[in-house]
Amino acid sequence: MTKMGKAIAHGAVTIVNAISCGLGAALGVKLWTEATVKLTDEPDVIDGRIISDPSESTELIVKTVKRVFKHLNLENVYGAYVETRSNIPVARGLKSSSAAANAIALATFSALNENVEDLTVVNLGVDAAIDAKVTITGAFDDACASYFGNIVVTDNNSRKVLKLFNVENDDCKVLIHIPSEKKYTVNSDIKRMKAVAREIEAVHREALSGNYWTAMTLNGLVYSAVLEYNPKIALDAIMKGAIAAGLSGKGPAVAAIVPNEDVEHVLGAWQQYGGTIIKTEVNREKAQVLR
Numbered sequence: 001m002t003k004m005g006k007a008i009a010h011g012a013v014t015i016v017n018a019i020s021c022g023l024g025a026a027l028g029v030k031l032w033t034e035a036t037v038k039l040t041d042e043p044d045v046i047d048g049r050i051i052s053d054p055s056e057s058t059e060l061i062v063k064t065v066k067r068v069f070k071h072l073n074l075e076n077v078y079g080a081y082v083e084t085r086s087n088i089p090v091a092r093g094l095k096s097s098s099a100a101a102n103a104i105a106l107a108t109f110s111a112l113n114e115n116v117e118d119l120t121v122v123n124l125g126v127d128a129a130i131d132a133k134v135t136i137t138g139a140f141d142d143a144c145a146s147y148f149g150n151i152v153v154t155d156n157n158s159r160k161v162l163k164l165f166n167v168e169n170d171d172c173k174v175l176i177h178i179p180s181e182k183k184y185t186v187n188s189d190i191k192r193m194k195a196v197a198r199e200i201e202a203v204h205r206e207a208l209s210g211n212y213w214t215a216m217t218l219n220g221l222v223y224s225a226v227l228e229y230n231p232k233i234a235l236d237a238i239m240k241g242a243i244a245a246g247l248s249g250k251g252p253a254v255a256a257i258v259p260n261e262d263v264e265h266v267l268g269a270w271q272q273y274g275g276t277i278i279k280t281e282v283n284r285e286k287a288q289v290l291r
Contacts, residue, residue: 003039007289008032011088012095013174013248013255015153015216016204018224019190020212021197023204024141025212027167028149031094033086034290035103037059037065039109040244045079051145051160057132060097062102072114080108089178089278094253097134101125102287109291117118122147123159129151133219136190142249153208163208163283167282168201168250172243174282175266177233179275189209191228193250213244213257220246220254227251233273234256239262240265241284 011031018024018149048061061082070076082104088096105125109116126138140159151165199222207215217238224231224247232256237245241262248255258266263279270277 003113004036005107005112006034006036006175006290007103007106007110007147008285008290009099009106009285010074010285012142012283013097013176013253014142014219015151015192015212016141016207016219017140017249017279018137018139018154018156019090019250020195020200021204022137022155023201023205024139024156025151025153025215026095026141026175027174027212027216028175029094029192030280030283031086031088031099031278033084033088033096033103035082035100035101035107037107038081039111039203040079040081040135041078042079046082047080047231048082048084050086052087053090056090060100060128060132061104061129062133064101064125065108067128067131067171068108068112069070069106071120071225072112074112075216077250078112080111082107089253094176094178095139095142095146097132098125098139098146098179101128102143104164106287107288118147118211121287126159147191147287149285151207151212153204153212153237163213165210167284169257169282171260172282173260173289174280175237175242175256175258175263175270176248176278176280177254177256177270177273177275178278179273183251189227193223193260193267196222211220215256216244216246217256218246223247223250236269237266240269242266266290
């Protein structure tokens, strides 16, 4: 058995966090996860290894491959060995699970030599993330931004893409401040987040109308207050020239969209907060099979 597939999907940062009301938006960034899937002739045996973070659970790997096999009625035909590697920090709000699920699902279809529609891959990955309990809502917005790139505005409740925006800020970088501690989505305070549903619905309307950078900042301020994060990290970035900055996901990472000429100013302001800082760019490429 030598059938193998390999695929890549990218990371994303939050514009509107959908946990409170089911409406979301996210921005693709040039962080990445690669997955390699090798089919075996041992049905129902799925082994996985996360090369870049071996201490993390492989449950999402197992659930994603199972979802693809079930979709194709092949769960009694194949097993799989899966390896993933990534430069996306885990459990910081940077959509590591969405990127992994997209890459694993796409690589599995490739190993099976099956053509598949983009949203089928996304939805199978969302289902797998729910199965693996690494998400609360399924994170359809994050999965779409990871898969399609650019800005995606969604209704997560009905799993509909409401709008795609091609980001034209070529003269900007995406800076991400990453504290040392991890925070897993399933441990978040859902009740507190749902208390601001009406406010986040208003922020979502801003994103849908094209005011996505305003939405990103407002969303970050609201969720920082709700989850008791320090809003100064994002506000310092705004003060130093960022056109948007806010908490990504349920945190603790903060992302900022910064014109090239202001990157050093924001980096300087963020030094006082410790942790690490990633400098990346908007991703405009779809997830893809690697040959």
